[in-house]
Structures are given as structure tokens and as C-alpha cells.
Amino acid sequence: xxxxxxxxxxxxxxxxxxxxxxxxxxxxxxxxxxxxxxxxxxxxxxxxxxxxxxxxxxxxxxxx
Numbered sequence: 001x002x003x004x005x006x007x008x009x010x011x012x013x014x015x016x017x018x019x020x021x022x023x024x025x026x027x028x029x030x031x032x033x034x035x036x037x038x039x040x041x042x043x044x045x046x047x048x049x050x051x052x053x054x055x056x057x058x059x060x061x062x063x064x
């Protein structure tokens with residue numbers, strides 16, 4: 001009988017890189033969803049938008 005290794009779920013985060021070189025990092029505990037609407041990137045927690053980013057100032061967004 002073979003043992004299955006328990007894989008720990010990697011904690012996700014949203015990394016937002018701005019055109020001016022700054023970075024915002026939002027840990028998984030602060031969000032449960034995200035959305036792109038009308039040239040805005042919204043970070044969502046329990047159905048409420050908790051952060052909004054204007055995509056004109058953002059260079060890259062990484063989720064994972």
C-alpha cells in the first residue's frame with residue numbers, strides 16, 4: 001500500500017507591480033476574489049471591493 005503525501009496548499013497572494021516601480025502585495029487572508037471592470041482591477045473580500053487599482057498606473061498583476 002502506498003502512502004499519499006499530503007500536499008500543502010500554497011498560500012496565494014496578489015502582486016501588483018506599478019509602472020513607477022512600486023509593488024503592492026495582498027495576502028490570501030485579505031481577499032477571496034478579484035475582478036476586472038472598466039479598466040479597473042478590484043480586489044474582493046466577502047462580496048465587497050476592498051481595493052481598486054486604475055490599470056493606467058499598473059504594469060503587471062500576478063495571482064498565485
